[in-house]
Amino acid sequence: MLQYALKRAVLALLVALTVSLICFLLVNLSTDVATAMAGEGATAETIDAIRHQYGLDRPLAVQYFEWLGHAARGDFGDSLYFHTPVAALVAERMPTTMVLGAAALGFALLLSIPLGVIAALKPNSWIDRLALTIAVVGQAMPTFWFALLLMYLFGVTLHLLPISGGDTWQHFILPSVALGYYATPAIMRLTRSGMLEVLESDYIRTARAKGLRNTSVLFKHALRNAVAPVVALAAVQLGFLLGGSVVIETVFALNGLGYLAWEAIGHNDFPVVQAVVLLISLVYIVLTLLADLANAWLDPRIRIA
Amino acid sequence: MTALLQVEGLRVEIPTPMGRLHAVRGVDLALGAGETLCLVGESGCGKSLTALALMGLLPRAARRSATRFAFAGEDLQRAGERRMADLRGNRLAMIFQEPMTSLNPSWSIGNQLEEGWLRHRGGHRAAARERALHLLERVGITGAAQRLGQYPHELSGGLRQRVMIAMALMCAPALMIADEPTTALDVTVQAQILHLLKELQREFGMGLILITHDLGIVARVADRVAVMYAGEIVEQGPVAQLFARPAHPYTRGLLACIPVPGRLAPGERLGTIPGVVSPPIGTLTGCQFRNRCAEAEDQCATRAFELRGLGGSHRLRCRLGNAI
Numbered sequence: 001m002l003q004y005a006l007k008r009a010v011l012a013l014l015v016a017l018t019v020s021l022i023c024f025l026l027v028n029l030s031t032d033v034a035t036a037m038a039g040e041g042a043t044a045e046t047i048d049a050i051r052h053q054y055g056l057d058r059p060l061a062v063q064y065f066e067w068l069g070h071a072a073r074g075d076f077g078d079s080l081y082f083h084t085p086v087a088a089l090v091a092e093r094m095p096t097t098m099v100l101g102a103a104a105l106g107f108a109l110l111l112s113i114p115l116g117v118i119a120a121l122k123p124n125s126w127i128d129r130l131a132l133t134i135a136v137v138g139q140a141m142p143t144f145w146f147a148l149l150l151m152y153l154f155g156v157t158l159h160l161l162p163i164s165g166g167d168t169w170q171h172f173i174l175p176s177v178a179l180g181y182y183a184t185p186a187i188m189r190l191t192r193s194g195m196l197e198v199l200e201s202d203y204i205r206t207a208r209a210k211g212l213r214n215t216s217v218l219f220k221h222a223l224r225n226a227v228a229p230v231v232a233l234a235a236v237q238l239g240f241l242l243g244g245s246v247v248i249e250t251v252f253a254l255n256g257l258g259y260l261a262w263e264a265i266g267h268n269d270f271p272v273v274q275a276v277v278l279l280i281s282l283v284y285i286v287l288t289l290l291a292d293l294a295n296a297w298l299d300p301r302i303r304i305a
Numbered sequence: 306m307t308a309l310l311q312v313e314g315l316r317v318e319i320p321t322p323m324g325r326l327h328a329v330r331g332v333d334l335a336l337g338a339g340e341t342l343c344l345v346g347e348s349g350c351g352k353s354l355t356a357l358a359l360m361g362l363l364p365r366a367a368r369r370s371a372t373r374f375a376f377a378g379e380d381l382q383r384a385g386e387r388r389m390a391d392l393r394g395n396r397l398a399m400i401f402q403e404p405m406t407s408l409n410p411s412w413s414i415g416n417q418l419e420e421g422w423l424r425h426r427g428g429h430r431a432a433a434r435e436r437a438l439h440l441l442e443r444v445g446i447t448g449a450a451q452r453l454g455q456y457p458h459e460l461s462g463g464l465r466q467r468v469m470i471a472m473a474l475m476c477a478p479a480l481m482i483a484d485e486p487t488t489a490l491d492v493t494v495q496a497q498i499l500h501l502l503k504e505l506q507r508e509f510g511m512g513l514i515l516i517t518h519d520l521g522i523v524a525r526v527a528d529r530v531a532v533m534y535a536g537e538i539v540e541q542g543p544v545a546q547l548f549a550r551p552a553h554p555y556t557r558g559l560l561a562c563i564p565v566p567g568r569l570a571p572g573e574r575l576g577t578i579p580g581v582v583s584p585p586i587g588t589l590t591g592c593q594f595r596n597r598c599a600e601a602e603d604q605c606a607t608r609a610f611e612l613r614g615l616g617g618s619h620r621l622r623c624r625l626g627n628a629i
């Protein structure tokens with residue numbers, strides 16, 4: 001198990017390095033960094049001076065390693081728009097997004113796994129159809145539209161929940177539901193198909209041949225094998241959710257990373273964009289690594305691979 | 306001898322895209338305590354589905370019916386899933402045909418052996434573990450203590466099958482159904498396992514229904530034999546009588562390639578009979594074996610044949626019989 005974990009960790013590190021390179025190139029090849037830094041209306045001499053001052057006239061490889069070295073120490077330079085260190089900005093906004101992401105995933109899992117299991121136990125029943133409807137609607141409906149619908153229903157009409165800002169935990173309910181609903185269909189369908197497959201398997205028949213109670217056939221023998229792929233999917237979905245937080249945070253005026261990215265893109269604030277993209281990618285890589293390890297723990301066959 | 310199992314008119318039907326498959330069609334079985342019944346027949350004739358029907362473990366799509374289903378004096382015909390679950394693994398156990406996939410990959414061997422005991426007997430895990438260890442040794446697994454901590458993927462097919470056998474024996478069942486339990490094993494292990502099953506049978510008075518392709522095994526362990534064809538029992542009787550005077554053309558075909566009945570080389574397989582089985586789908590009339598039978602007549606296509614006695618408990622489903 002330890003050897004497997006080490007192997008996975010090394011792999012994750014390599015992926016992280018590749019991602020950092022892509023992050024760096026994306027910005028440096030798509031815009032002229034010196035022009036962006038100089039701001040609008042700068043003369044050619046000013047731009048050239050900045051290019052020289054910040055070492056932007058050196059080969060890209062040298063610039064990359066320098067940037068990487070700083071980034072590894074948490075130094076992403078200063079924001080061009082906010083005029084504060086990027087690291088501080090990100091650190092300030094991060095908790096909001098993490099809470100939102102975790103709550104959204106929690107909501108998605110709580111809704112989709114039980115629904116998927118019940119749908120698999122009673123295929124073609126009304127609850128299976130309901131689950132299918134939820135999945136289809138969830139996939140067809142744009143996130144922001146669903147968010148607006150929730151805001152209108154629970155905020156404007158019923159006055160049950162706040163719809164803007166992030167001061168209390170109640171502020172997080174609607175954004176989490178709106179964001180988490182987006183991840184529900186995929187997780188539910190995978191749970192359902194996984195359960196259906198596992199329930200037909202020979203070892204479930206063996207478990208029933210031992211006279212085990214339905215609950216232990218279901219939870220001990222079936223669910224554990226059926227959810228192994230769900231763990232990996234949930235990690236991937238959380239990555240998507242963090243990406244989706246740009247829209248949701250903007251709609252609900254939650255001051256998180258997504259909102260920050262939205263502002264930074266609008267103002268051509270490339271150090272911030274770079275940092276946010278890199279950070280979300282890293283979170284994503286770590287999640288995938290954790291999912292792999294969880295899978296190995298759930299399925300002993302993987303451990304020796 | 307009190308009857309342990311009495312089943313009459315057992316049917317299993319499965320809807321398929323081609324029509325309703327009559328996989329088991331009116332099977333009668335009776336078994337006393339300590340008795341061994343061998344169920345033989347070609348692949349696909351419904352042996353496994355018969356066994357699964359007795360256990361209440363049929364696939365979801367399959368429908369079971371019977372005119373009589375009694376086990377140890379209890380009428381199980383209307384028994385609910387809860388009652389069946391109380392019996393399964395406790396008084397009624399089964400070894401499956403598929404040793405490679407019948408163990409859960411996520412739990413250790415020990416855990417999977419113990420849970421049946423814990424479900425039916427309760428008590429401490431230590432007692433269950435002791436029993437598991439004892440049985441693993443009995444089925445000829447060396448280093449049993451280490452095996453308890455291993456996972457199915459670490460075991461070969463033969464070992465897995467022995468674990469399955471030990472698992473079925475955990476609560477010392479009154480009736481054991483073994484579906485080709487030794488097919489995956491080599492000949493010496495095969496002999497060992499059969500010996501063990503017989504020994505445990507003597508020890509506990511366990512009834513044994515053994516499904517096999519191997520007529521050598523039948524000759525060695527069976528008290529009675531039932532020959533199945535296309536979902537029906539076509540001939541049934543005490544092993545000596547059936548081997549000495551097979552009455553059904555199908556049974557004779559099976560035994561044809563065996564030189565000395567009753568004294569077979571181990572590993573001897575069923576003889577091959579020319580022709581193919583047509584699956585019993587839709588409305589069926591007459592004898593299903595007729596298109597492969599050298600002695601078929603016009604009436605074989607239309608008449609309904611019942612099992613009738615030939616003397617003793619030897620019974621036959623064919624127009625022939627008296628001529629032999």
Ligand SMILES: Nc1ncnc2c1ncn2[C@@H]1O[C@H](COP(=O)(O)OP(=O)(O)OP(=O)(O)O)[C@@H](O)[C@H]1O
Nearest residue numbers: 319328347348349350351352353354355364402584
């Ligand atoms: N789940 C199922 N769905 C549809 N048909 C099935 C199913 N299980 C078995 N059958 C069919 O029912 C018939 C009897 O199957 P069964 O498994 O009882 O045969 P068997 O006598 O045990 O054969 P073998 O010696 O190969 O194990 C076969 O034609 C098989 O294709």
Ligand SMILES: [Mg+2]
Nearest residue numbers: 352353402484
């Ligand atoms: Mg079979």
